[in-house]
Amino acid sequence: MTSRSATSGGHRQPRPAAARSVDAYRDTIEQLLRPLAARAVESVAVPAALGRQLAEDLHAPVDLPVFRNSAMDGYAVRAESVVVTPVTLPLAGVVAAGAAGQTPLPPGAAMKVMTGAPIPPGADCVVPVEDVRSDGAMVTVERGRTAGEFVREPGTDVRTGDLLARAGTILAPRHIAALAAVGLPTVPVFQPIRAAVITTGDELVCAGTPLRPGQIYNSNGIALAAALTANSVEVVSVEHSTDDPAKFRALLTAATASADVVFTSGGVSKGDFEVVKDVLRPLGGEFGSVAVQPGGPQGLTVVDGVPVLSFPGNPVSTMVSFEVFARPMLRRLAGLPEVQIYQVPLRNPVRSPEGRRQFLRGQLVREDGAAPGLYRGPAAVEVVSGPGSHLIAGMAWADVLIDVPAEVTSLAVGATVRVWLL
Structure with missing residues (x-):
């Protein structure tokens, strides 16, 4: 890091030592996080795959539609039987959705079919119920149809072997619908990045606790967890430490054992009770200033191979630090669109x-x-x-x-x- 100077209020004042530019510091964080791209693949049930990143190309195991079926509630007929209308035909049966649909349609007759029901052999079109009058035994067709109308042919949506979704796709509800429709029970997805959050400060208390003088509610843990979740990161723990170094060290040990990256807030500035800096600096942590407002004090450490990103404790500083320094790379790793x-x-x-x-x-x-x-x-x-x-x-x-x-x-x-x- 290099020292710079700046003016404030018209007077030259020394810049804090080791002030980095925003871009340089973000580049350092991105280099630290880049290895997290090499994540394991796991198989999950299709309903649980929403929002997950697909690890492999997926191909259809069946045709869609699987069989020839009706697009309407109506009457299956031969188009040649309804060229001249109105025409009255005998009703030869009813085919419900889910029926085997193997009974052939007799020449010059009609069979009632429901939406999604198999088209009986011999029929080549469907007349919608709106265009028909029936007394239960005979059917009068008021308007003719041509061959193929309201008939869904097998494979017109997707054929066996066709590509359904590419590797890297973030599975949205529309993808889940297609995967379920072809009968896939599970899909291969990348394991999400796992993050742990540790907030610090004797003054912080949980929501619902009456505030005593000098206390404030702990928003940073909840806010960071929400920000991580919104960017497809799995939050494995959210903990709070007092300014006791031993407690923070114990929470950090547990966090690095379960997470791929750890976020801390507070304890990184130049006060007397900077527990994060006091514990992490002897472990090789780098603490200093970034030329940014808000969020100037920052810290980076690698503990047991796990990156630890340490943000300042003021709530806006914490959130802006995440948005500027961590969110762009986390989204890239998760396959999400770039920050706009x-x-x-x-x-x-x-x-x-x-x-x-x-x-x-x-x-x-x-x-x-x-x-x-x-x-x-x-x-x-x-x-x-x-x-x-x-x-x-x-x-x-x-x-x-x-x-x-x-x-x-x-x-x-x-x-x-x-x-x-x-």
């Missing part, structure tokens, strides 16, 4: 500290005045919260991070900025 980044104009003026790349919380606004949240072409972005790293409730209104470069100190209304979709 857009160029849009500002609706508010912005000031930013020189030498620090600032990530403000913003909300996309459609030009047509529609509700924000979904990007649909040209839009603007407005700042929805102050820059403070404690303003987590304000961040809840944001759907993007506004990326202000380190060398920029002010932006006027209308200036174009990059925004990261949350």
Whole structure:
């Protein structure tokens, strides 16, 4: 790491030692996480495969449709029998869905069929019930049909051996439907990346506990677990440590034994009770400043072969650190689409500290005045919260991070900025 200087309020002040750029630090984290791409493959039941990444190409074991069947509730006939309408035909039987459907259709007759029922041998089209009058014994067809109408032929959806889904696909409900339709009981998927979360701080208590003076609720553990889950990472544990080094070390040992990557929050700055830094630095941990706001203090360690990413404890700092430094690579490893980044104009003026790349919380606004949240072409972005790293409730209104470069100190209304979709 190298030392830099920056101006603040017009006066030259020394930059904290070892300040890295955002891009350089993210590159370091990505190199640390890249080996997690080599994950084992497991076979899971199709209903449990939703959201999982397919490990192999899948091919259809059967035709779809499996057999010739009716696309409508109606009457199976020979098209030649209904060329001239109206015409009255004798009813030769009823074929329900699930029936064997092997009884041939007599010439000049009709058979009642249900949607999905087999087409009887000899029939070549189906007349919908809307075009028929029947007294139970005879059927009067009001409108004729041509051969093939409302008949589903075998293999018209997919044929045996056809590709159903490619390796690397993230299985969505539409994929699950197709896999189930061809009768696959299980599918091969990559095991998800497993993550453990450890929050720190004597001041943190669980939700539902009455707050005593000096205490706050622990949001970081829940927030990090939610962020990981939303990006297809399996959260194996969420624990909290006091500022006691022995307790943190014990939780860390358990975390590295069960997870592929560990996330910690708090205890990485320059105070007197920085338990994460105090425990991890002797283990080879690297702690220092990144030229970013919020989230300047950061730490990286490898413990028993497991990467440990240590974020600062202020809630917004924790969330922005995850979004900027960890989320892009985790999504890449999981086969998810890249984090979307857009160029849009500002609706508010912005000031930013020189030498620090600032990530403000913003909300996309459609030009047509529609509700924000979904990007649909040209839009603007407005700042929805102050820059403070404690303003987590304000961040809840944001759907993007506004990326202000380190060398920029002010932006006027209308200036174009990059925004990261949350």
